[in-house]
Every structure is written in C-alpha cells, then in structure tokens.
Amino acid sequence: MAVIRDVMPAFELFQPASIEDAQAVLDRYGSGAWVLAGGLDSFDWLKDRIKRPQALVDLAGIPELKGIRPREGGLEIGAMTTLTEVVRHPVVRERYAILLEAAESAASPQIRNQGTIGGNVSQDTRCWYYRAGWACYRAGGNICYADTPEAINREHAILEADRCVAVSPSDTAPALIVLDAQMVIRTAAGGERIVAAQDYFVGPATDITRMTVLQPGDLLTAIRLPAAWAGARFYFEKVRDRQVWDFALVSVASAMVMGGGGSGNTIERMRLCVNGVAARPLRLEAVEDLVRGRPRNEATAMVASNLAIEGAQPLKFNAYKVPLMRNLVKRAIRGVEAGTWTS
C-alpha cells in the first residue's frame, strides 16, 4: 500500500482556554490525545501519518502559558512563548544571553516565530529510523535500526547509548541546563511539580520511549530562570551541516564565574552542557569539578576536554563527533577571549 504523505489523518481538534480544560481533554482521551505547541514536531508526525491521535489539544489559546515575566530575581518564561519572543526579550538579552544565542540558533526565523520554548525542549528525537515509524526500541519494539552494521548513523549518539542511539535535537536545552533553569510541570493529577532542567530530560537507560519526564496528561507550563547564573560569562556554539535551519551535530553551552569578583583568571564555578551526543543533553559535572579553582588557560581547557569525551563510543559513521565534542568543550572553557591569549 502506498504511503500517503502530507495528508494528516482525521482527529478531533480541541483549543482549550485554560490548563485545566486542556488536561480534562487529555484525561478524557488518554493515550489517544496529542499535545500541540508550535506544531513543528507534531505536524511532521501527523503528516507522515506515523502518529494517529484521536484528539489534538492545541495549547495556543491558553494565555497563562505565554509571556515572559520577572520572578524572584530571575525570569519565568511561559512554555508557549515563541523562540522569537525569547530572543527579543530585553532581560534575556541582558542577563541570559546564552539562552538568546541558543534560541536564535534554532532552525529559521519563520520556525522561531512559530516554535515555542516548551516545544523546543519537549520535542521528540529526529532519528529517521524512528521517525519512519518502524518498530525500533523507542517505538516500543526490540531493535535499534540506527545501530546496525550498515546503518546511516552520522548524527547519532556517542555517549549514554543504551539500546537506542538517538540524540536530543533541542537547541535551548543545554542553555537552560547551564542556567540551572527549573521546569514547571502541571501534573495529570492537577498538582505542580518543579524539575531541574538537567533532570527534565531522560536517556534510554531510564525510559527508552520518552525524551523527557513528562508523563501522559502532564503539561510543561513554564520555565524559570534563577538569578544564580545571570550575567555569567557565557559560551554557546552549535555545529551543524549548514548555518541555518538545521539541527546541531554537537552543541555546547557553558556559564562561568571567575574569581576576583569576576576580573580574575581563576575559574570560581562553571556549568557546562553538551547536546547532540546523547539522547539527552549532558551536563558534564566531572569537567565542572575539574576546572573549578583552575586558571582559565589552554592547559585547563585541554585537560577538561579530554575528560569530557571519556567513555565515548562512536558508531560506524559518527566518530567525528568525538574530536568535535572535545574541541567544543575546549572552546567553551577558553571562551571568546582565547583569541587574545599568547600561550
């Protein structure tokens, strides 16, 4: 039978005006419900007719999920805030520039106008074997088609592979982890749950069919940015095959606070995260511990970058990610000031 593309299967469309109404629909349809944020992940699934939900719950009409507001010295960003709104927000630009860079690196201007920050962090992996609808581990089956002798796996994982070798496609996720963001989840039972950004994402070892901790009926409502890392020295870099409208091959985000009131050359504290190398963005805590109290120089960057890639297991076509990740970590530690170094 021919595969029909670009014609979505029929579903009931719900456009609730409140979180409670949205969750009532999710509860009513259970596994037959599908949450729609910006639609950039969802419509791929639907047009490919791989996912066939009975009910689509469009969150676009819920005002409390939108907007950026100050909160306890930081910011609270509604999950349905578009990436463009995040990029243009003056406080994000001034104090959380790494989120600006990460959001601005996502896809294209049109997509950033439509795509939401909640959708960006909650989107599904782009592994094409999985997205083709085959019965791979992530789809509930018993094989990873991307980890076979002849698989095309140039974009896949080099770390934390556990049966599945898919990677997280989110650009904003590593920046949010570096900023120690808090994810606000309205649970299916109606309660509120706050999860640290680094715990929001799950790898295949823990749950092979999900990318995040969201359970059926849960909604990500907001992302809170604390003041702790506001104004730190940030570094974000996304390496991709083309400079627009592409997912990261590997990306790195870091926030660094220097000793001596910020003017010294000793790293007082640092948060570092890479993405595109595993099914979840990886915070490199061992590297953070290593560099704490060390001078910010080439030697520290070298040692740290070598530590970062320990345990990497490349597949047939993605061995390039190992030196790429090592060099990005090195650059994240050296920062943009490295060009002025003499040694």
Next chain:
Amino acid sequence: MDFLTWGRSPWDQPILTHVSWDLFWASLFAGVAFFVAHASYMVLSAHRKRHAAETDAMEAARAHLPSRIVRHSLPARLFHWVMAASMVVLLTTAFLPIVGVKFAWVTWHWMAGLVLTASILFHIVHATAWLDFWSIWVGPRDIPELKAEVLRELGHDVPGPKPGKYPLGNRLYHQAIVAAGLSVVATGLFMMVRVRTPFFTRNPYLFSDGTWGLTYVLHGMAGVGLVGLVIAHVYFAVRPEKWWITKSMILGWITRRQYLEHHDPDRWVVTSPAPPERT
C-alpha cells in the same frame, strides 16, 4: 486483553515484538488469586501429616536414625539462594519499569541473568554428579502418590504413599521452574547479542526479524510466568505448615520426626551422616 504486540518492519511486514505486558498483570493476578484461594482452602482442609501415634511408632522403630537428617547440602542451599537473589533482581529489573518505576535496568538485568545462568549450570552438574538426580522429577511412578495427595486434599484420610525426598507439589513446581527458567535463560543469552555488553560484538541480525520476535515473545512469556511461579513459591515458603521445609533450605537439615512425619523412609532412604549437633 492483548497477548502479543506487533510492529512493522522496514519492509512493511508485520513483525512480532513482545508479549503484551497485560500478561504481566494477568500473571500477577493469577499468582495472588492462587494464594488467596489456597490459603482459604487450607483453613478448612484435612491435615496431611501422619497421625502422631503412627509417627511415634515409626520413630521408635527407627531410633537408630540421627536426630537431624540432612535435607539440603551446603552447595544445594547456596545454589538455591543465589538463584533466588538473581531471580528477584531479574524480575524487579524487568517489571518495575513496566509498572512505571523508571531506572537504568538493562545492565543489572543481564548481569543478574548471567548469575542465574551460572547457578543453573552449577546446579545441573551438582545434581547430576552428587545428588539423586531423579528424585526431583515427576513420572508415571508418581501416579499413586498423586491420587493419594488429591484424596487427602479433598479431606479423605488416605494411608497411601508418602513422598520421597521432595513432596509432589515441590516436584511439579520444579518442572514448571525448569521450563520457565531454561526458556528465559536461553532466550536471554541470545538477546544479549542485541545489547552492548563486554562479551559480544552486537549483532542484531543474528536471527531474522521473525525469529527475534519469537525469541522476545518466549522470553516475555517465561518472564511473566515466573512472576506467578515466584509468588506461589514464596507463598508456600512462608506458610506455617511448610516452614519446616523453608527452614531446611536455610539450615540444611530437618528433624528425624519431621522426616518420618512427611516422608516415606523407603522412598527417601537416609544414608548420609547427621550434621554435628551443637551442645
């Protein structure tokens, strides 16, 4: 309720992927229902031990027997508890994620599987070379005992044959655990070829999709079967009238009176020396 789950292959053919995890709940329910039903029945059932007077007479006639009879040697007990521990790890790592407790389970699961495999290999060698191999198996010779057991369960005072070393229920349970255990171990060892371990180069194409599907289904069937079997085993182990058997699996021995009360001395002939008595 579904029994099997299916997926589509890259060639758009239907392929078996797993048993339906509905069967896990069915097995759990069956195990719990069994122990509730059995416990209820046992409240009213006939007492199946020998009468005290009969045991007294036998004990007087067999005063030469040691006061402690070795029922399980140290290697046999070690095997049992290692196997039990690995089985607990296997079942919890297999089924907790299915019921919603998420954790990194795969490595623990195959490591416990290897422990189970090693313990079973040891048991086969040990039982073949050092134990009465056939004493645990069931065959046509056990039909009179089966009839007597059924009649006793129905409340009749039947003088018929008593078990040898292992009660009939024990032996029937052993058949079931052998079938489920060997199925789960054999399929599990092949399934290890599909995940990353230090032992094999991954080879997802060792079998065809269809054969892999059957392998996963058999592994799943045996796994959910073991849930019910383990519940039944633990239930019998903690029942007061079976505690003497459980205790023997810990200490290794039973008393002479327990031996004469529950066993047929002609079918289980005690020849081994008694363990040293503590003073």
